[in-house]
Amino acid sequence: MNHDNLKKLIGAVVVTHTLLLNGCTTTATDSQNSAATQINKTLASSATTVAGEYLSAYQDGWLSISSQQPLSMNGTVIDDIRGEYLDMRIHNQVPTWLTMNNQRQLVLIQHQSQQQGWSSSASAPVSTALEGLCLYQPAHNQPLQAFLLGEEHQAQQVLLQPQGDTLTVTPLRNLPLPPASEFCVVDDAEDVIYVTEEHIGVWRYSARVESEIRRQPLALVAPNGPLQEVGPLAMNAQQLWMVSKGGHELYQFEQHQLNQRWQLNDTISADGLALQQQTQHISAMVLNENDEQWHALTLPNQSVSASINKIPELPATGETTPVPSIGDASDDPAIWVHPKDGKLSRILGTDKQQGLFVYDLSGEQQQALMVGRVNNVDVRQGFSRQGQAMDIAAASQRDRAAIALFAIDPNNGHIRVAEEIPTTLDDVYGLCMYRGNNEALYVFINDEDGRYEQWQILDQATGWQGKKVREFALNSQPEGCSGDDARQQLFLGEENVALYVMNAEPNTSTDLHTIGRAGDDWLTADIEGMEVFDDGNNAYLLVSSQGNDSYVLYNATAPYQPLTRFRIGMNLQKHIDGASETDGLTVSSANFGPGYEHGLIVVQDGRNLMPKQTQNFKLVSWQHVKQLLPQQ
Known part of the structure; x- marks a missing residue:
């Protein structure tokens, strides 16, 4: 049995065992299999000159960073910060990003205004190796939180409090994760964090720090579900998007269901995803690990999900x-x-x-x-x-x-x-x-x-x-x-x-x-x-x-x-x-x-x-x- 077949067999065993522990079976994704078996036509894409391993949409362009490329906006260097990961929120009406620099410090970056410019605050070095991170805004009047995905199969949920150039990081709870969890994103409106498990599927957890720790399957990798593979995640207008890492499929989820999927050019081997809402369409960027370039593509606007009335928090x-x-x-x-x-x-x-x-x-x-x-x-x-x-x-x-x-x-x-x-x-x-x-x-x-x-x-x-x-x-x-x-x-x-x-x-x-x-x-x-x-x-x-x-x-x-x-x-x-x-x-x-x-x-x-x-x-x-x- 070759290595890939062995991984698929192990994955199937793990999925079945996990679903049974959660009181459900693989039929949990049957509706997704039937709803999204049709693959839309191949999306045309074109290579861009945007540099950096991680992207975030901002204004009419892209903020980028990598371990070699300093923080830049549309190619213009903003700060000499170099690092991994990049997630963004509008916090107290201020655009705010989180990254981890090469010194393993969490860095919170803010753009106050054109006049005030950019500022950043850094934490003490993170003590554990990270696989990924994602921001969470629990309520408009509360500080930002983050999930730090560690290599030891858990995410640490932390509170972020910037003061001048210092970022205080307060641990809140640990979230047990399955092995090979790499990508995450939070839907603030629903207080849900989505986490990928390589070769297995996408899981969802409650992001509220006071909630019960329980995971539920969103969609699974074939043969247990419709996914080619899991990969980088992004949110847009309360909708979850994902590209298959190392593959060339793009998925769009709505109301905890796989809604649509598209084929990308078969020369693309996806390794990153960023989205930007435009008036008439969605601009998407997919990082192609084959040529290490970001490729631009245009996605049709999706129907906006019904607004969610969040329960007030006192x-x-x-x-x-x-x-x-x-x-x-x-x-x-x-x-x-x-x-x-x-x-x-x-x-x-x-x-x-x-x-x-x-x-x-x-x-x-x-x-x-x-x-x-x-x-x-x-x-x-x-x-x-x-x-x-x-x-x-x-x-x-x-x-x-x-x-x-x-x-x-x-x-x-x-x-x-x-x-x-x-x-x-x-x-x-x-x-x-x-x-x-x-x-x-x-x-x-x-x-x-x-x-x-x-x-x-x-x-x-x-x-x-x-x-x-x-x-x-x-x-x-x-x-x-x-x-x-x-x-x-x-x-x-x-x-x-x-x-x-x-x-x-x-x-x-x-x-x-x-x-x-x-x-x-x-x-x-x-x-x-x-x-x-x-x-x-x-x-x-x-x-x-x-x-x-x-x-x-x-x-x-x-x-x-x-x-x-x-x-x-x-x-x-x-x-x-x-x-x-x-x-x-x-x-x-x-x-x-x-x-x-x-x-x-x-x-x-x-x-x-x-x-x-x-x-x-x-x-x-x-x-x-x-x-x-x-x-x-």
Whole structure:
């Protein structure tokens, strides 16, 4: 068996194995095979005098660079920088490029204006050998990021912060890559990075630093797909383009599908690709490794993809210290509001492997109650215990299938362990509290199998006691719920199915009204934590859409329409990362002092980065959410 056939055999084995691991088969590209079997006519091309191994379109010409050729614009030297790779973004209205110079420094190049000219900032030398790099603009108001493709089968995602002639590069996460990954490009609109694997195909990953690391096939190399070979990538008008390295085919992708392909002159052996949008067509440059020249060709304009409404990103304004347990540990927060000074309020958060932790609003741990596996927690204030004023917290106690109760000093928020109420459930999971008619206090607790129990909490001479007042069930696993005291409603989620509302009073119907469904335009399973925000004028329901790391805000009154959604991103000034894969959340309309005058959101963070640590809870000012809502 010759070397090329051996590579193809290995590639086929790797592709099949990878697709099976991703829960799909080679049929994932069947539609692409059928849609793009027709090769368009051969595109005419002509050699140019443009020098440099790497090109980037700018204005009406081409910016170029190579390890031997200094940075030049249409043949005119701009700077003596020589290097490899070149990617470009318009950042804060300033054209910006990233390259790696011959001293292995990342260099950010900017053209401020014709009057101000060009400037550059350089990093410390990169410690690992690179195969490629690509820029990423996560949002217009955030610093640029980059993916650095290393030879050791991983891409390092980094933050780029220029200051004068110095470029600070902050590692964010490592993205595992398949072997022989060489080319990458990012679609900023969709937050997707495309990466090629030689002889195998093109993969796509989420580019968001807080997202789950999971790759999906875009298109595969023959015989598993329609591609002759993978190669250099380029984006134009939200469309992905690629030439086959060492070959002579050009591909255009749209909406994650191979849309068209063209034959290039068979004298071309492609090794580079650059695109420039013109009024009536697309100008393309293909580097021919046979003659080491850039060849110009004209491509027909393609239909512009539908614009994508990116989910807004709000900055985290605070965070708690990480929980002590590793892995999937932190789960659900609750807020206790200080009666006189909101700044002295407390955040309760569960470590579902160890117990209940208490934090101040700066995120510092104040108490640790090692009570075992408590999952969800909720708080109500203005109750009593043994006839004395006392606030109360309840948590789902998984070790003993019970409701764990905690007494909270109403004057200072100090918490101590109180009673436990055994349930008749087998594997308790989610929990929330509700204050109903006549100030009666209830706890809703659910089981992984879908069953719910509603318990009334009674103040007795011996302490708190429980009385089961109602049972009902969902068809599959629930968790998050929220009691709306003012409107006698219970909001609850069935993780992979839907978001519901029902009457929270014990002697009423258990009929469910569906508010939203997993997989609609707003919610992506799992449907997790939720909480009602009520400032006396407006009432909203905030829900964790865990599957796409977002949070959806609904009207808490009929018809319960969705109003907006957002993600939680990093706060560079405070060196806080964003939040993702959120289980539980809570929100309050109280005045918590500077920064939180209009209210506070606290969410569980499933991936705690900057630096990478065990899980914790992130804080967000409600003021940021208000700015997303229509003016009232």
